Amino acid sequence: MPIVPLHGHDALRARLADARARGALPQSLLLHGEGGIGKQRLALWLAQSILCEGDAPPCGACRQCRYTNELTHPDLIWAFPRPKLKDSDPSLDEVKLDLNQATQDRAKAGGLYSPPPGSEGIFVATTRLLVQMASVTPAMARRKVIVVGEADRMSPPLENAEAPAANAFLKLLEEPPADTNIILTSSAPGALLPTIRSRVVALRVAPLGVEAMRGWLQEPLVKEALDKAHLPGSLDERIRLAGGAPGRLLAAQESGAAAEIARKLLEVALSGDRSRLLRTALAQGSSGARGAFTDVLEALTVELHNRSRSAVTQSDERTARNAARAVSLVEESKVMAGGNVSPQLITASLLSELSRVLSS
Numbered sequence: 481m482p483i484v485p486l487h488g489h490d491a492l493r494a495r496l497a498d499a500r501a502r503g504a505l506p507q508s509l510l511l512h513g514e515g516g517i518g519k520q521r522l523a524l525w526l527a528q529s530i531l532c533e534g535d536a537p538p539c540g541a542c543r544q545c546r547y548t549n550e551l552t553h554p555d556l557i558w559a560f561p562r563p564k565l566k567d568s569d570p571s572l573d574e575v576k577l578d579l580n581q582a583t584q585d586r587a588k589a590g591g592l593y594s595p596p597p598g599s600e601g602i603f604v605a606t607t608r609l610l611v612q613m614a615s616v617t618p619a620m621a622r623r624k625v626i627v628v629g630e631a632d633r634m635s636p637p638l639e640n641a642e643a644p645a646a647n648a649f650l651k652l653l654e655e656p657p658a659d660t661n662i663i664l665t666s667s668a669p670g671a672l673l674p675t676i677r678s679r680v681v682a683l684r685v686a687p688l689g690v691e692a693m694r695g696w697l698q699e700p701l702v703k704e705a706l707d708k709a710h711l712p713g714s715l716d717e718r719i720r721l722a723g724g725a726p727g728r729l730l731a732a733q734e735s736g737a738a739a740e741i742a743r744k745l746l747e748v749a750l751s752g753d754r755s756r757l758l759r760t761a762l763a764q765g766s767s768g769a770r771g772a773f774t775d776v777l778e779a780l781t782v783e784l785h786n787r788s789r790s791a792v793t794q795s796d797e798r799t800a801r802n803a804a805r806a807v808s809l810v811e812e813s814k815v816m817a818g819g820n821v822s823p824q825l826i827t828a829s830l831l832s833e834l835s836r837v838l839s840s
């Protein structure tokens with residue numbers, strides 16, 4: 481299934497298409513601009529134009545376009561922040577597998593994703609992979625394209641052993657192989673290593689205009705994702721909320737989903753039904769979804785604060801006091817979640833404690 485098509489950025493797209501047609505497209509590019517405005521989506525569109533073998537690239541119909549739109553093109557490498565792999569020195573195959581899986585997850589969601597948590601990054605093992613991929617012959621197209629999203633999160637070499645990979649990447653940016661294009665994106669170009677910034681041609685990407693936002697919001701996959709997260713329903717409200725950055729709505733969608741789970745946990749705790757408590761705890765994601773679990777705990781704190789506040793306005797002191805005590809229980813759970821305790825265990829003990837405190 482193809483990812484959601486690119487909307488907007490018409491002027492920049494025309495410029496890029498023209499440069500490509502004249503053979504004047506810089507091989508190392510940086511797309512920068514506000515977070516969430518679709519820089520990586522634009523980079524993927526440009527990658528498609530570069531790989532396309534149709535008459536008016538990107539034609540959308542040729543084999544290269546189809547594979548690119550499904551994010552399965554072997555000559556397109558899309559790197560973005562990922563959790564650090566447990567292994568201190570993972571092999572290239574391990575890094576590649578992780579990146580492929582993450583890319584396929586994004587593809588399955590139509591190319592819609594919320595921003596990766598701050599703990600994730602583009603570590604030196606990934607840099608090593610990119611350098612290696614740049615050196616091989618294209619598998620299917622005439623060229624290959626490397627897209628690095630949020631390039632400001634590429635970690636600088638932390639030890640001597642990492643320096644060669646970092647230097648090799650700089651050399652790659654400076655003098656890419658003749659059949660390779662590299663497109664970096666960043667919403668914080670000032671945070672890019674100066675050695676990287678000086679080696680790329682920077683292009684500014686503007687936020688989306690109202691018409692482009694409207695078009696994007698009417699894409700069935702987008703509508704489905706945002707409706708499911710109970711984001712404000714009207715098109716105008718969503719356009720206002722996004723402020724030209726579709727990614728902002730996708731980030732809100734994530735916190736909307738966490739809030740929904742938090743409300744459900746609270747409802748179960750208030751019911752005091754022991755078997756329901758246990759079932760709900762078991763349904764909590766496994767340790768793989770640690771970031772999502774932390775979001776749920778965060779949302780639970782917000783719910784409890786709201787509960788306490790509304791109890792105060794109704795002069796219901798007991799409920800207000802219990803909700804405040806419950807907040808400190810959630811805080812303890814957050815500490816545990818940061819350690820190595822499974823979300824199921826934490827949820828089980830938290831729910832039974834919450835149930836006791838809230839009903840006292």
Ligand SMILES: [Zn+2]
Nearest residue numbers: 532539542545
């Ligand atoms: Zn094509």
